[in-house]
Amino acid sequence: MVGATVFSAALVAAAQVVLATPVARSGYSLKDSHNVPRGWAKVKRAPADHVMQIQIGLKQSNFAELERQLYQGTSMLVSDPEHPKYGQHLSADEVKELVKPTKETTELVHEWLSENGIMPSYNSAKDWITVNLPVSKIESLLDTEYHIFEHKDGAKVARAPSWFLPNHLHDHIDTIQPTNSFFRARAQASDAFVDVGILTDPNLKHYPTSSGIGAVCNTSSVTPQCFETLYKTKGYKPRSTDKNKVAFTNYLGEHPIRSDGELFLEKFRPEYVSVAQTFPQYVIADGPGDGPITDGESHEANLDFQAIAGINPRTPIISYSTGGSPPFTPSNSTPTNTNEPYLVWVNWLLEQKSIPQVISTSYSDDEQTVPASYARRVCQQFAQVGARGTTLLFSSGDAGVGPYGECVSNDGLGTDKFLPDFPPSCPYITSVGATKNFEPEVVAYRPAFVGSDGVAHGNYTSGGGFSNIFEIPPYQKKEVTNYVKNLKGEYDGWYNKKGRAYPDIAAQGLYFAYFYNGKEGTISGTSASTPLTAGIISLKPLGFLNPWLYSEGYKGLNDVTEGSAVGCGVDGFPAVKGWDPVTGLGTPDFPKLVKLAGAKL
Template sequence: MRYSLTACFTLSLVVASLAEPTFGPYNVHEKRSAIPIGWSYTRRHESAATLPLRIALQQSNIEFIDEYLYDVSHPESANYGKHWTAGEISRKFSPSEEAVSTVRDWLVENGLESERIRVSSTKGWINVNVTVEEAERLMNTEYNVYTHVSGQEHVACEAYHLPEYIGTHIDFVLPSVNFDVKLKGRSGSQPEPGRAIGQPGVGTTPKTTGTISQTVTELEQCDQYITPICLRALYELVYEPVATEKNSYGVVEYTPQAYLQSDLQMFALNYSTDLLGKEPVMVSIDGGYAQTEYQGFDYNGESALDLQYGMSLVTGKQNVTLYQTGDMVEGASFNNFLDAIDGSYCTFEGGDNYTVDSQYPDPYGGGYEGPEDCGTVAPAYVISTSYGYNEAELTPFYTARQCAEYAKLGLMGVTILYSSGDYGVAGHGDYCLNPNGTQSSTGTIFNPTFPGTCPYVTSVGATMVKPNATVFQAQPEMACMEVIYSGGGFSNYFAMSSYQKTAVDYYLQNYPPDYPSDIWNSTGMSRALPDISANGANYVVAVDGQFELVYGTSCSSPVSGAIFTMINDARLAIGKGPIGFINPTIYSAGFAGAFNDITEGSNPGCGTEGYNATAGWDPVTGLGTPNFPKLLENWLALP
């Protein structure tokens, strides 16, 4: 049942190679094919300068993590639903003494005094301050200084090499090829869009076609205006929660995205009166708060959408936790959130990468000065996130480390949902890949999104009610093709998981995409997305005191999360556990027909029509949209 965290097929796109031979006894460990847009080579780094090397040690048993997860997640397993504790996970995946001693001995043998070498308390990483000359000799590389158009400098190498016997114990070394620099925006009165998820224009964000003046209440208008009553009708969500004290649903937002309580109450008054007087239970992570300094759709639209619909569908009886992550200066990444809900992740496989992830206390001053949140927050049973990166923006090692954390959360019984993106087969911003691995608006190679490509999350695409159709029809929905296109396709980093092989093989055999193999991952062995879908068009959302029409897979993820939260409620009410990682279950034969199959529409991008929605799973709408009564019946029958 095992499947690899990183795929061995990569078109010509992957920026790392674990097996490429090079001179002497060394192998290439990581390699980058191009300098990112906006950066340029400036000079060789001074040989006498100090370089703080951070060596991420490989975890014990990490190669079996999928088998462990499958064991508690597949409905035919004798251990289905027997989720692990955080302590069990920490003990299982701690690096071995052999890894620590082998890497430390290698450093000493290469002339580094033992007193300079520091091993973290969790044995997850080794720190050693070296000169650039020492680092270059140690890893057969050259360190350069690169300059961004903003003037910011960054130290990196094009590739680095490690002895084969050392490479098996090391996941990655920092600094090295990683170029995902989070640009600092501290001078202006308004934060600059940078690497931080949550900044306007970064990653997945909902789209709007503007304001609407009338209040919409009729089910007959769901092809033009989606409200909670439309979603309940589409997915037959008729359920009142009864185990609310045992259950939990979390929605993640990244500052400066923030909701306004006045908008939530405006929405409640018109469409969900049981939310009157209610607000989410806000948990601040790394200085996060519901900021009001900046308002407008770019700052309030995402949070307003997620909370108004997520809270409405679980009803006012069920508390919803808002994980508000990152301050106004540093912002935050997915890793910062993951650190907070799992303390072992703070140092897992070397800890965070501060060229991508925000660092707290703020080392530059002016931001959150408190300690980094590590294991300070309890994870909800279902967590929905409507943000994402392009997979190609991050290195395979970075994505593999984060993907393993989603597997750990699944082992603990947590359901993780991510929206699949709004640009069809193109990446966020409508960027596609070039043959050299860079991204551009003129690229022609399909550009999948992360974390949706991680096999341990559930990726959610978008549908829409067909024009002039009603929710009373047998098949009222199609793939979303208004304003946004449902993100979907095939990963260039991750291998196909065993749970989806039958469904994806059927698609590839019966509906093979008619595109050259050099513009999409046609190997038939890669992680395919999305897994499921839900409506993502024409949502009526209260934003800054007025109702707007909103579109995006940003709508689909919190709606799906609410539905799975209600299924958890029913299980918890009869003494069963949460559904946890759902992918092996929803792809299983026992759940055939539990989703409404979507067979119309496509997801254009990269100068193509994209993929087509077809009978069965497809890389536009996945298995389809939730049928709540069937899903509930099936899950209640499981242990």
Template structure:
């Protein structure tokens, strides 16, 4: 996996994982600091037995980007020839060579054959080892760490593997990963709380009492469906609705307790889209998810109401929208729980979910959903829009790399995955910035990129706005009202080839005037966002009244609706879906097809952030969609 997503060597020094090679061993993983809430307690008991688990490298995983480019780059002979789910599973299963290599090494190291087992999915080799054996095998020392909840966990600071084994093993547990299964009730796991009140989501300035003109003259104050259609030249009625469906939502769909209210959709419809009255999305329940009505208010309904009212409104009532509702009211869910439902192989890929981050089903603690975990139970729609994100630093490089590979698999199958880029400019969620020791605080000074926005295999969406006193017919500016468009440079992922020309031009022509130690200035890292769309002053019906809503939470579903209509046009013409769009939109054939945004910036971390400039920039990406131009260009492709 490390070669799949080459970690950028940071001038920041945040994730310096390199170590001198100690022949024949070399450092495989190293932790830079003990996670919050944990403290070193004592040396592990010498008489203890450790259940070592070796996560085996997936076959062909180093070539996943090449495979994805073959079906996604407009100049490729295989453009649009997307894979089946079976093709994906068959291609990436661990090889017999990998299994044999690790097993042989263990046997040669004195581990008896009866203590070595391969899991049914061939993703793991498990060994019951004494402490002495484990420390000898991995050239490390194990300690016991205590958590504020009273839980204890066995871990080491780093570990090593022989050079001939390194290519066959992604990681080993227990080692540097703090994967002790802490109860959801402790509230310490960031990934599974994405749908909880207070999570990063859209912002509101409260109740809307204004008057919306019928001639678009108030679009600089109040955004409606008509404003967006005019801004982005979206004059289209879908015709291939039986072949097309748009998966929409916050954080990879909707995450309980976030839920929409049908009465709010009806209220919105009566004012802006009469055909939507009484129309509900097609709901797919995942891990006990349902549209709860026990709790209401903007924190519970704002995201879902926004996504569905504008997502359904822009694709018109003729196009059915699929809603994935993920997680129960007790355990909640994470992006990985959703991805498990789309791809059964992901449930066990690279060792499966991390229950310090991902919800566990059936609920092991009682009171939650006790049915079977959703694993390959949902069919992915052609476009999936997500309006939440984490800070990249919230998660380990391994966790993000594993998830990023799954987005590449979805792209191989013809799915377009969009994520909002964040609402705090160059700072992370809740305006947190990085410190040199890897921690995040509001008084930090180092730029804090988002995830999955920095994954090279998704399309990251920033936010724009109509400038004050401007009209809907004039160029937009970067959003600087209530929120700032998230953007910048990854600390985890290398720059993909498809964006090198655009990003290198930006860095050479408009070099950011900041010290190299507060942002990833190497020029080698994944840059985001890729595109943008309006993210200010949306009129949304929430709990029976209209509110003004702001955020890249607005931008992502609007972009998703536009790409859904492009899919419709291609499907009607007998062509494939557009799938992973980044290689296409960065290509010379699509140059100038987005509305370039050249004004505004994205402040954060005590700075003005980056500037919007001609061409790609780390505030608004390539710009906002122009449907008329884009659909014509995509229809011209095979």
């Protein structure tokens, strides 16, 4: 076992910013409070005239029925060709009807805003309200104070760790943001870029393989030809390419570079090189569009496009680039979008009549930096996407059970804890871990080293864990319960035994062949395994995967039993026979998955 991490009292104290809860004014009471995460420091009061965009999540009227159909209906319709409604999903209008707030909720919230001179703007489902207001007005509305908080990397935001509501509205409003949310989406790529021929990883070994795999697979640069052979997609012609689509999301100012996509396809898929110039890119909330980049930007976006196009260039690909969470500019008094990007993107997506059948996202953050009320509502938005027949894939993270030196709770106690990620901890999405090697595949793990290029490369391990916010969903309860039982008390107290566990599946995630800024190199991470999986699944879209995967689809996966989720100074959760919280149920055996889903190759 790797040496356990030791945390001093001084470090714990420095890691936490705990604010005293202010006293509510008459008729108000505390609605939500969240400790300021490590790395943030309160600087000063936010300027009263700074304008922020506030999103108010109203209580949804019948989410329980939507969840029931997602778990019991959608999975059955997708996986059982004999079912009379096989392949059908809820329409956009049917989903909106299920989440539309009650008349009482709508009227009470509208009345409150009107009394404060605010004209709300609703989304089409009426479950979210968006308003642009100066900080002084928001503070009065929520009986709170906004301060400027600065991250150790220099970014600044205006936040209120505690906020209040009139007592009669507590049961009608789930969340209001940005208030106490501090999480920062990060791409799950463990190496930004390594030129081909420059890096020599001393940990990399070439394992014997069969003649078929050995002819196309090399551990130092894994290509689309390797993936299609390893996962047996070669020669498969995707169905309904006039209707089916696969998409990927971009945040943090990223967008794919078409010229790099062209170079990639010219080498690995020359007959489809035109795809790099023709795929549409949607710009949301002032996100970036096509254009030049400065060195170091858009690695993730480039990887997402290339990983999908390399395995499935025939199904139309869509790119989404979403703005949000910019640094705070005190001198700027015009409306700005400081909402976290997942909510901005998913609410935009749900307004569309037609959405892709498979969507890949390679961003996440520490779950404990996300207020539970906010995480639940964003997760419920993902459920709406799944109910419409879309597979949402999220990367499981690149730090095993947690980054070294950071595994401390954010509850004010500073106890040693594994750090699950959000959104992969959401039960309504499919989380993807990473593997390496080929026969057999094992957990993607690479200890820190200094390469022959003289550059230090950090530790990287496929992420996995147990949520502290979401309970075990019914579809994986048996597998998770058995896994925890077989741990026989190891790591007790470090994780939540009753939490939603992830990942659900896995795929290759070490040293992908990749082009960036005109050069060929490699890149690693669950940021790679996730879009690769999206490309594979989009060959034969299956809707929300999880209930089917755990009940039937696992028979079409290659079980991974070697390696562990190294992190937090320990070996972390081990891969075992069956499901485990590092590679899930395993990697795709595509012909078996297609057969299980009721289609013929």
